[in-house]
Amino acid sequence: MSESLDRKIVSVIGLGYVGFPLACAIAKNKNYEVRGFDVSLEKIDKIKARISPIDDETAIQDIKTVSLQVDVTSTILKDSDIFIITVPTPIKNGTLPDLEAVCAAGKSIGAYLQKGKNQIVILESTVNPGVCEENLLPVLESVSGLQGGIDFELGHCPERINPGDSRWNVYNIPRNVGALTPHGTQVIAEFYRSIINAPIHEMASLKEVEATKIVENTFRDINIAFVNELAKSFDAMGLNVMNVLKGASNKPFAFMPHFPGCGVGGHCIAVDPYYLIERAAQDGFDHQFLKLARDINSSMPAYTVELLEKELQKLGIPLSGVTIGLLGLSYKKNIADCRESPALQIHSILVARGVSVVVFDPHVPASSTCHRLEDVVNNVDALIVATAHDEFMALNSLSLPSRVKVLVDGRNCLQKDQIQARGVKYKGVGC
Numbered sequence: 001m002s003e004s005l006d007r008k009i010v011s012v013i014g015l016g017y018v019g020f021p022l023a024c025a026i027a028k029n030k031n032y033e034v035r036g037f038d039v040s041l042e043k044i045d046k047i048k049a050r051i052s053p054i055d056d057e058t059a060i061q062d063i064k065t066v067s068l069q070v071d072v073t074s075t076i077l078k079d080s081d082i083f084i085i086t087v088p089t090p091i092k093n094g095t096l097p098d099l100e101a102v103c104a105a106g107k108s109i110g111a112y113l114q115k116g117k118n119q120i121v122i123l124e125s126t127v128n129p130g131v132c133e134e135n136l137l138p139v140l141e142s143v144s145g146l147q148g149g150i151d152f153e154l155g156h157c158p159e160r161i162n163p164g165d166s167r168w169n170v171y172n173i174p175r176n177v178g179a180l181t182p183h184g185t186q187v188i189a190e191f192y193r194s195i196i197n198a199p200i201h202e203m204a205s206l207k208e209v210e211a212t213k214i215v216e217n218t219f220r221d222i223n224i225a226f227v228n229e230l231a232k233s234f235d236a237m238g239l240n241v242m243n244v245l246k247g248a249s250n251k252p253f254a255f256m257p258h259f260p261g262c263g264v265g266g267h268c269i270a271v272d273p274y275y276l277i278e279r280a281a282q283d284g285f286d287h288q289f290l291k292l293a294r295d296i297n298s299s300m301p302a303y304t305v306e307l308l309e310k311e312l313q314k315l316g317i318p319l320s321g322v323t324i325g326l327l328g329l330s331y332k333k334n335i336a337d338c339r340e341s342p343a344l345q346i347h348s349i350l351v352a353r354g355v356s357v358v359v360f361d362p363h364v365p366a367s368s369t370c371h372r373l374e375d376v377v378n379n380v381d382a383l384i385v386a387t388a389h390d391e392f393m394a395l396n397s398l399s400l401p402s403r404v405k406v407l408v409d410g411r412n413c414l415q416k417d418q419i420q421a422r423g424v425k426y427k428g429v430g431c
């Protein structure tokens with residue numbers, strides 16, 4: 001590929017919460033003609049109608065003005081100079097990395113790699129150290145018959161999109177870059193510098209770049225596990241973990257607060273540690289600490305149901321005989337994504353215990369059995385808040401019928417005193 005990046009065709013494979021904002025950002029730079037490939041016809045049709053397929057304010061605005069050629073067939077990748085892979089990297093069978101989408105993208109791209117064009121393939125999806133060279137590169141080389149690092153470049157620039165974040169977006173989040181060759185790292189870094197107004201850090205090792213993102217998210221998982229275990233300990237001790245964390249947070253250095261809750265969901269934090277655990281095991285290392293943190297976080301949905309059962313028992317009410325209002329299905333506040341959501345696990349546990357459950361999530365209407373907060377609270381004996389949606393803050397002032405005996409706040413997001421003042425027993429996670 002020539003040093004100059006003028007008038008280059010850039011293809012983005014995977015138009016979800018990572019790929020779609022990225023495609024829009026690239027299209028805003030007139031040096032690029034942007035193509036988009038996704039297997040979802042629904043996404044493609046929305047984009048063609050200039051409707052964002054994701055709930056992201058920046059992307060919702062961008063799609064109104066940028067030019068994107070999108071399609072569900074990979075022929076749209078033909079003649080691309082740069083291919084960017086932004087497909088999901090989930091887990092399968094509970095804890096195993098699933099690289100199916102990455103390898104499928106590699107097969108599609110491999111068909112369009114041509115000798116002498118010096119094309120670039122960039123993986124943005126979150127993966128463990130080694131995936132680029134051990135999994136993706138062999139697919140690209142076998143399909144194209146070309147050699148990575150010589151006929152084409154392969155690089156990694158881990159995505160850092162934070163769904164629902166109004167401050168950090170694709171344009172202003174710093175990025176790390178690595179590639180098979182130092183020259184490749186430099187060219188890819190220059191490409192990202194042409195679309196992102198934040199530092200782009202060139203790293204010497206492709207595996208170390210892959211490791212940065214896994215480390216970032218595993219760091220978050222273990223810190224959440226720490227406060228979740230504290231919550232269980234302080235529940236037994238009768239201490240309020242939120243007050244303790246608030247106090248610890250006024251230390252001006254060396255303390256970064258995380259908060260306990262009904263569990264860790266999403267396709268990043270709840271998933272990424274398993275990629276590192278599994279890859280390290282291949283080299284004979286057992287990540288005991290990371291696995292323990294995953295076990296603690298995975299125990300929180302059941303712990304939340306336990307808290308409810310204990311509070312009902314204190315009132316002489318068996319769990320099996322009540323109707324529960326489950327408020328929130330998505331894994332994080334004010335978004336609709338339910339992947340790995342603890343709320344879904346809480347729902348399954350309640351149903352397995354023979355409890356009737358009324359579900360309301362204003363961001364997930366299709367899976368809700370009720371569509372107004374008032375209708376939930378007027379028809380249940382107890383409530384579990386599993387997602388801290390803004391809409392649920394109304395519970396701090398909403399009149400609650402005498403039938404509602406207990407409210408378990410799975411995100412410690414409500415005002416305990418205001419709830420209790422209306423005769424409802426409030427129990428938070430660790431408070």
Ligand code: SAJ
Nearest residue numbers: 159160161162163224258259261263264265266268269331
């Ligand atoms: N959670 C807790 N306690 C906390 C923080 C989160 O229980 O203190 C739970 C959330 O409720 C949720 C899960 O963990 O169920 C994940 O929450 P998250 O805020 O980490 O949100 P994600 O999964 O969207 O993580 C993204 C990640 N961004 C990327 O991977 C690029 C992560 O690296 C960010 O740190 C995170 O956003 C963020 O900071 O919000």
